[in-house]
Amino acid sequence: MEALQFDLSKSNEVRLQSEYFRNLPSCDFMEFAILFINMKKRGKFFSMYKNLLDHFYKYQQFINRRFRTNQIGKEDIDDFVRYLHIDKGLKLSTIKSMITKLKYLIEKAYLNGWAVDDSYSDAKVVENDSTFVYLTEKEIARIYYYKGLTPWEEEIRDTFIVGCMTGQRYSDYSRLSADNIKxxxxxxxxxxxxxxxxxxxxxxxxxxxxxxGGKMPRARCIQYFDKAIKKVCKKVGLDDLVVYEEERAGEIVLVKKHKYEMISSHTARRTFVTNMNKNNVPSEKTRKCTGHKSTACFDRYDKMTLEDNARSLAGNGYLI
Known part of the structure; x- marks a missing residue:
């Protein structure tokens, strides 16, 4: 039977969907959200979403920034959560409800043809601050000098190390270039x-x-990076058990996880802040590096354990 012949060089007008969605335009998020909730103007729905937008508008003023639909990703929502919890003192249950509504509006923007940052769907409201971890200086060295990673794992590892050494958000440390070095x-x-x-x-x-060659490794989307850095840290052997308490359905339960399971792109920023504090660097100097505006929010990044704190006090002259 004669083989079927066809021309592989032509695709006519067909395009991959990913090409289409990459080229979607963006718009001002608040303008879209206001238009959308006004179209749905009815009692409880309107008041609940108006409350969210009131807080989001004030948050934009607080950080002096206006978000477009494609600029609200996981990192941005995480920062909004911290603002609501730390600076505004809202309960986590209230914040959870707000973030659900925020995600709903972002999804509606996407369905209405506006570009969004896909990572928004990965944002979660973490109820227990003790679930965050940091890396000690020895652990950083252990990761950096570990032999046995594949080339792409080395790229993930090296990007993460830069984050630990700069204290920036993933969106900043992953895009550094030689132009930033002076x-x-x-x-x-x-x-x-x-x-x-x-x-x-x-x-x-x-x-x-x-x-x-004078630049950073290839940047990956934050969802991919968060999964990959866990695999790297597991391979390195950061498998100490982290034990913490968590409230589930009104009951306090004991949770055990391996440390590598709790590491993400944002662990780098917490690592920087915590190690600066352990080395007695004044917090105001560290804040100038990280860009934290709120002292309360900055303090939440310090993941020194009670044991770390006790060790730092042990040699202060009084507790000898």
Whole structure:
């Protein structure tokens, strides 16, 4: 039977859906949300969503930024959650309800033809702050010098190490380039807040840039990165058990997880803050590096354990 012949060089007018969605336009999120809830104007629905938008509008004023539909991703929602919980003092149950509504509006923007940041769906309201972890300086070195990673795992590892050494959000540390390096410092215009930050250039970061020809490894979407860094840390052997209490259905239960399961892109930022504090760097100096506006929010990033704190007090002259 004669083989079927066809021309592989032509696809006529057919395009992959991903190409179409990448080219969607964006719009001002608040303008879309206001238009949408006004179209659905009815009692309880309107009042609940108006309450969310009131808080989101004030949050935009607080950070001096207006979000477009494609600029509200997981990191941005996480920061909004911290603002509501720490700066505004809202209950986590209230915040959970708000974030559900925020995600609903983002989804509606997408369904109405506006571009969105896909990572928004991965944002969660974490109820127990003790579920966050950080890496010690020894653990950072252990990850950095580990032999046995594949080339793509090395890229994930090296990107994460840069995050641990700069204290920035993933959206900032993953896009650093040689242009950000000036002398012995890294100069960053933070994507989210448009604040300028200057961070010392460490040997780790110098070596990463040299390894990749004066630039960072390829940037990945945050969802992919969060899964990949867990696999890397598991391979390295960061499998200590972390035990914490969590409320479930009104009851306090004991939860056990391996440390690598709790590591994500944002662990790098917490690691930077915590290790600065452990090395007695004044918090106001660290905040100038990280860009935190709120002291309360900054303090939540410090993941020093009670044992760490006790060790730091043990040699202070009084507790000898």
């Amino acid at each position: 002398g012995d410092n890294i100069h960053i215009l933070q994507q989210k807040t448009k604040n300028k930050a200057v961070v010392p250039l460490t040997d780790y970061v110098r070596e990463v840039f040299a390894k990749y």
